[in-house]
Amino acid sequence: MTLVRPEDWYPQGVDELEPKAWEALKAAGSVLVTAGAGSGKTEFLAQKATYFLQTALCPSPKRILAISFKRDAARNLASRIEKRCPPDQARRFDSYTFDAFAKGLLDRFRAAIPDPYRPSGEYRIIFPGRTEFEDFLQRREIRSVNTKQLESAIIRTRLPIRRNGRLGRIVQSYWQEQLEENEEALLSFPMINRLIDYLLRENSTIKRALQLTYPVVFIDEFQDTTDTQFQLIREAFEGSGAALTAVGDDKQQIMAWAGAMHDGFERFQDAFTATHFSLVSNWRSHPELVRIQQAIASRIDPTIEEIEARGTKTVAGHIAAIWDFSNREEEAATIGAWVSQEIFSGEVKPHNIALLVRMKPNEVEEEIRPELARHGLRLRNEARAVGDIPIQDLLGEDLTEIFLPLLRLGASERDASSWNTALRNFQYLEAADPQNDFKQQAIQQNLESFVRVLRGIMRRNPPTREIADELACQLLEKVDEDKLRQAFPFYRRQRDFDRVWGGFRQLLTKCAEQSPTWSQAIDEFVGYGQIPLMTIHKSKGLEFHTMIFLGLDNQSWWSLSPDKPQELNAFFVAFTRAEQRAFFSLSREHGRPVTWLENLLEPAGMERIHGGSLTES
Numbered sequence: 001m002t003l004v005r006p007e008d009w010y011p012q013g014v015d016e017l018e019p020k021a022w023e024a025l026k027a028a029g030s031v032l033v034t035a036g037a038g039s040g041k042t043e044f045l046a047q048k049a050t051y052f053l054q055t056a057l058c059p060s061p062k063r064i065l066a067i068s069f070k071r072d073a074a075r076n077l078a079s080r081i082e083k084r085c086p087p088d089q090a091r092r093f094d095s096y097t098f099d100a101f102a103k104g105l106l107d108r109f110r111a112a113i114p115d116p117y118r119p120s121g122e123y124r125i126i127f128p129g130r131t132e133f134e135d136f137l138q139r140r141e142i143r144s145v146n147t148k149q150l151e152s153a154i155i156r157t158r159l160p161i162r163r164n165g166r167l168g169r170i171v172q173s174y175w176q177e178q179l180e181e182n183e184e185a186l187l188s189f190p191m192i193n194r195l196i197d198y199l200l201r202e203n204s205t206i207k208r209a210l211q212l213t214y215p216v217v218f219i220d221e222f223q224d225t226t227d228t229q230f231q232l233i234r235e236a237f238e239g240s241g242a243a244l245t246a247v248g249d250d251k252q253q254i255m256a257w258a259g260a261m262h263d264g265f266e267r268f269q270d271a272f273t274a275t276h277f278s279l280v281s282n283w284r285s286h287p288e289l290v291r292i293q294q295a296i297a298s299r300i301d302p303t304i305e306e307i308e309a310r311g312t313k314t315v316a317g318h319i320a321a322i323w324d325f326s327n328r329e330e331e332a333a334t335i336g337a338w339v340s341q342e343i344f345s346g347e348v349k350p351h352n353i354a355l356l357v358r359m360k361p362n363e364v365e366e367e368i369r370p371e372l373a374r375h376g377l378r379l380r381n382e383a384r385a386v387g388d389i390p391i392q393d394l395l396g397e398d399l400t401e402i403f404l405p406l407l408r409l410g411a412s413e414r415d416a417s418s419w420n421t422a423l424r425n426f427q428y429l430e431a432a433d434p435q436n437d438f439k440q441q442a443i444q445q446n447l448e449s450f451v452r453v454l455r456g457i458m459r460r461n462p463p464t465r466e467i468a469d470e471l472a473c474q475l476l477e478k479v480d481e482d483k484l485r486q487a488f489p490f491y492r493r494q495r496d497f498d499r500v501w502g503g504f505r506q507l508l509t510k511c512a513e514q515s516p517t518w519s520q521a522i523d524e525f526v527g528y529g530q531i532p533l534m535t536i537h538k539s540k541g542l543e544f545h546t547m548i549f550l551g552l553d554n555q556s557w558w559s560l561s562p563d564k565p566q567e568l569n570a571f572f573v574a575f576t577r578a579e580q581r582a583f584f585s586l587s588r589e590h591g592r593p594v595t596w597l598e599n600l601l602e603p604a605g606m607e608r609i610h611g612g613s614l615t616e617s
């Protein structure tokens with residue numbers, strides 16, 4: 001694709017951008033975009049990246065670095081760019097989570113980390129919790145600090161540690177133990193963050209190389225950035241002349257418990273002299289839902305602006321309610337029957353109704369799965385692990401993105417979209433010059449012949465565990481493990497690659513075993529035709545036609561109280577995932593209604609209805 005002049009560039013895939021979004025897109029220098037739910041913040045980043053790439057404001061070989069909080073969000077952003085830009089442009093958009101970004105730098109530049117903090121190549125990622133910190137304190141016979149203080153000191157302490165002070169000495173001995181006293185170094189993501197922060201301070205050559213590579217940096221969901229993460233971004237890019245764009249919504253901040261900054265937006269503006277833009281549209285939800293969202297939003301922040309709802313209502317009946325049940329059995333049975341009624345009447349597709357919970361999705365799965373199964377419906381618990389990786393994370397993995405279109409091509413006679421994606425992936429893995437016709441043709445022929453092989457296997461054999469496993473191995477052999485691991489920094493370490501590869505293989509074989517055809521096995525793999533169940537945290541950034549939250553009582557969600565703003569934020573996140581309808585269920589067997597919340601929402605149109613009446617027709 002030829003480059004266009006900035007003044008001739010227009011957004012792609014959407015009809016319009018609201019005026020402030022348009023201004024923020026064209027603004028020179030760093031910008032901060034704050035906006036409410038469904039306002040198109042992620043879409044804005046995708047448009048802005050496309051603008052930079054298509055107008056040569058970020059000319060080759062320079063790249064854009066985009067940082068998101070969840071793997072599927074990072075993948076989602078990358079795929080929006082892939083749809084709009086030709087491969088040679090899309091390839092210069094690096095979309096990572098914070099953790100993947102820092103870990104990628106560690107894997108590339110580990111050798112440059114100064115002693116004694118340089119970890120061995122064989123390090124293991126750990127997710128230490130209270131028990132692990134308690135063990136450490138006991139082993140060292142430390143009684144003067146508790147596990148929370150220790151954890152927070154490890155996160156807060158920059159390297160190298162100056163050992164003056166009691167806490168400094170304790171943190172130093174923790175690092176020492178994690179780095180030296182095990183067969184392999186044990187590192188948590190906050191520790192990796194600290195190592196990279198240290199590396200960039202010590203090594204100006206690596207820092208300069210990073211700055212030259214990325215003159216443009218995006219951060220999505222900035223409200224959940226922690227102090228440590230922000231320090232890393234500052235260390236890497238402050239004063240470099242890079243144009244940073246941060247987007248976020250402080251009403252959706254739900255990571256304060258993990259150290260998200262309370263004054264992050266101000267600090268970003270100060271550090272990068274960023275211009276602030278505030279957006280006022282909601283493209284996701286219709287006016288009646290937005291009215292209730294506004295009641296919650298103004299409770300969180302009484303100064304918020306009026307929002308313009310741009311979604312259209314397409315359903316009849318209740319659009320927001322609290323469903324009041326007397327016990328758990330009634331709750332699960334009625335929700336199962338109601339969901340089935342909605343799906344079989346054609347109102348909504350199964351994967352477009354989300355079941356959300358605050359915590360413990362596995363427990364809720366046990367209760368609700370049989371009730372859905374009674375109506376021939378299947379539940380997909382996105383938190384369930386296949387091997388060592390949760391399903392939701394696996395679906396956002398690059399390996400999955402490479403393998404799935406190939407499987408789809410194998411299972412169908414024609415599939416133009418999968419063909420285009422697979423071809424683009426092969427071109428990417430081969431790092432093929434788009435101008436080299438000979439090479440391009442060879443890649444195409446290679447893909448054609450491989451698809452023939454896959455079709456042969458899939459036509460001859462109905463789906464079984466064994467054949468699915470054989471297919472997975474064929475995919476890996478053809479795509480080539482080494483190429484995959486070179487192309488995607490996250491897979492450089494064998495252990496990280498194996499975790500994803502193992503999960504892919506396990507899920508594919510399981511889905512094949514349960515499905516009569518290969519197409520159905522692939523649908524099963526991606527969750528098509530299944531009702532997703534996930535925590536509010538995992539629902540961030542996603543949207544569904546209908547959202548049902550289970551457990552809005554004062555015991556199940558005991559922390560939802562007026563003096564805990566983060567909990568209301570979580571409620572806001574859940575509510576705003578809905579395009580058409582948002583329902584919250586309450587079981588009297590568990591607890592009582594959350595009255596203060598109901599009082600807040602009732603005037604805006606949210607009502608409590610007796611759950612039993614839901615399926616009366």
Ligand SMILES: Nc1ncnc2c1ncn2[C@@H]1O[C@H](COP(=O)(O)OP(=O)(O)OP(=O)(O)O)[C@@H](O)[C@H]1O
Nearest residue numbers: 014015016017037038039040041042043283284541
């Ligand atoms: N300019 C636009 N025109 C039409 N639709 C849009 C526009 N911008 C975004 N959308 C659509 O609106 C929905 C919400 O967009 P997006 O997910 O980017 O919002 P967000 O601000 O990141 O949401 P949240 O913070 O609630 O997760 C998506 O379906 C997106 O495709």
